Amino acid sequence: MTSAAAPLASGVLRNVSAFFWRRPAALGWVMAAPPVLWLGIFYLGALAALFVSAFWQVDSLTGAIRHEWTLANFQQLADNPVYRKIALRTIAMALVVTLTDVILALPLAYFMVRLAGRRWRAILFMLVLVPLWSSLLARVYAWRLILAHDGVANWAIGLLGFPPGAIGYSYWALWIVFSYLWLPFVILPTAAALERVSPSLLEASADLGGNDWRTFLRVTLPLAAPGLIAGSISSFSLTLGDFVTPMLVGGAGSDFIGNVVYNSVGVANNTPFAAAFATVPLLVTALYLFAARRLSRAEAG
Amino acid sequence: MASPQRIALTIAAMAVLAFLLAPVCIIILYAFSDSNVQMWPIAKFSLRAFIDAWNNREIRRAFLLSVEVAALATAIATPIGLLLAFVLHRFKFPGHSALAFLAVLPIALPGIITGIALNSYFGFSGARLSFATIVIAHATFCIVIVYNNVLARLQRLPRTLTEASMDLGADGFATFRRVTLPMIASAMGAGALLAFALSFDEVIVTTFTAGVQTTLPLWILGAIRLGQQLNQVNVVVLVVIVTTAIPVLWSQKLMGEAGRLHK
Numbered sequence: 227m228t229s230a231a232a233p234l235a236s237g238v239l240r241n242v243s244a245f246f247w248r249r250p251a252a253l254g255w256v257m258a259a260p261p262v263l264w265l266g267i268f269y270l271g272a273l274a275a276l277f278v279s280a281f282w283q284v285d286s287l288t289g290a291i292r293h294e295w296t297l298a299n300f301q302q303l304a305d306n307p308v309y310r311k312i313a314l315r316t317i318a319m320a321l322v323v324t325l326t327d328v329i330l331a332l333p334l335a336y337f338m339v340r341l342a343g344r345r346w347r348a349i350l351f352m353l354v355l356v357p358l359w360s361s362l363l364a365r366v367y368a369w370r371l372i373l374a375h376d377g378v379a380n381w382a383i384g385l386l387g388f389p390p391g392a393i394g395y396s397y398w399a400l401w402i403v404f405s406y407l408w409l410p411f412v413i414l415p416t417a418a419a420l421e422r423v424s425p426s427l428l429e430a431s432a433d434l435g436g437n438d439w440r441t442f443l444r445v446t447l448p449l450a451a452p453g454l455i456a457g458s459i460s461s462f463s464l465t466l467g468d469f470v471t472p473m474l475v476g477g478a479g480s481d482f483i484g485n486v487v488y489n490s491v492g493v494a495n496n497t498p499f500a501a502a503f504a505t506v507p508l509l510v511t512a513l514y515l516f517a518a519r520r521l522s523r524a525e526a527g
Numbered sequence: 528m529a530s531p532q533r534i535a536l537t538i539a540a541m542a543v544l545a546f547l548l549a550p551v552c553i554i555i556l557y558a559f560s561d562s563n564v565q566m567w568p569i570a571k572f573s574l575r576a577f578i579d580a581w582n583n584r585e586i587r588r589a590f591l592l593s594v595e596v597a598a599l600a601t602a603i604a605t606p607i608g609l610l611l612a613f614v615l616h617r618f619k620f621p622g623h624s625a626l627a628f629l630a631v632l633p634i635a636l637p638g639i640i641t642g643i644a645l646n647s648y649f650g651f652s653g654a655r656l657s658f659a660t661i662v663i664a665h666a667t668f669c670i671v672i673v674y675n676n677v678l679a680r681l682q683r684l685p686r687t688l689t690e691a692s693m694d695l696g697a698d699g700f701a702t703f704r705r706v707t708l709p710m711i712a713s714a715m716g717a718g719a720l721l722a723f724a725l726s727f728d729e730v731i732v733t734t735f736t737a738g739v740q741t742t743l744p745l746w747i748l749g750a751i752r753l754g755q756q757l758n759q760v761n762v763v764v765l766v767v768i769v770t771t772a773i774p775v776l777w778s779q780k781l782m783g784e785a786g787r788l789h790k
Contacts, residue, residue, distance in 0.1 A: 467637020
């Protein structure tokens, strides 16, 4: 039975293969079907649901979602100064964190690309990559321990002879932790951007009398700028959408967009309002992407 | 050679590296603390928290759930990501760039948007949040990881190899199985490992797509917020870091030097 089935099966396979060989487009469609269906049904469907529900409203009496088109959620966002304050606070933090990360990423990325030997370089890449992929929660929690009243930070401050500070649960804590969290996401594209700057240009600059620092400021940095800007998109958009960090290391009353969205779904059961507020980081990220593209084009030209 | 500028740069780079690594070292130390109170410096070291965590049934259940979700999400995302990379690499069709864009959106957008989008979608369709909804959500953002890895490899492969195989009489399937697949297997494996790591410790999308189920990250978040069993949280956090670091390091080994800059 098997001996008869084997050549038959391989004959069928050969025919199927020949069919697709003659019609590559058919093969394309067959191969495209699973990813297109999955992303179409689950992801596109979900994004559509998000968009639609932003224009619906929760019935204040029954708590059920009323399927009537309304701009009430957006009206509420625009009219209530609290939400405007939260949105501005989130965006301001995202900008400050992004700037901090770019400043911190540059020396390490430059060291990796230009100064470190092959072996060191490989080790450094690993040391940056592992935190990039490792748990957000674990890394926030580590900082909660460090910045706590009896934590490492206050202990170190005490060693220097200062009274213990209250860094934990403040904007300072959020600034430090956000910058820490997204730093690897900025280091890798920065390193890639620096790597693309041709060493011959640096030598030319040195030959013409530019010292290391001047060469960096006048040659390397402008050439690497598009890559730097691209890398900064992650830290910006990740800060906009996070609720775990403010929840764990933020102080009282330091709500971010993410927290409001989280509470609207989890506590208030008001998904439509959460969906409406979630469009804010979406729009701001799109604006940032647009501005970054314009900026890097201007730099490149 | 060693100009003052280079020395300053080296010091700055090492300081940033220390900033990146110190918190991880702190977590390791705290996991071995004997005390229930989180205090620095740690007075006494022991394995007590490890034993407590091991005996905690909730933790064991959450760990198993996270492994199951990550394994299933990876098993779904790997073939889909592979097919997507092939289709987008080999064929040009209307909607080509739209599909490529859609595939990367789940990780390009803030996690909260993917999370709440799926949450309202499941709400509309009447699907109750369950094990299945977590897996669907995770598989959706894992596809792009496999896709990125495989696509990067496909773009570096010379087309002449598959053409040679065809010329030598192999049909399309044989060529795929004997020539293309072995060449992209390590990229696919690396992508699958990264997908597993990403799913295993994901917390934001999971918050919005889990019902009563508690994955390990959700357990950690809950315990921190309640301020309970914090000595066990230290251990679980360390376990999560190690469980994700192993597949990540392994995947980098698979990808080799060349793949290091591609995420």
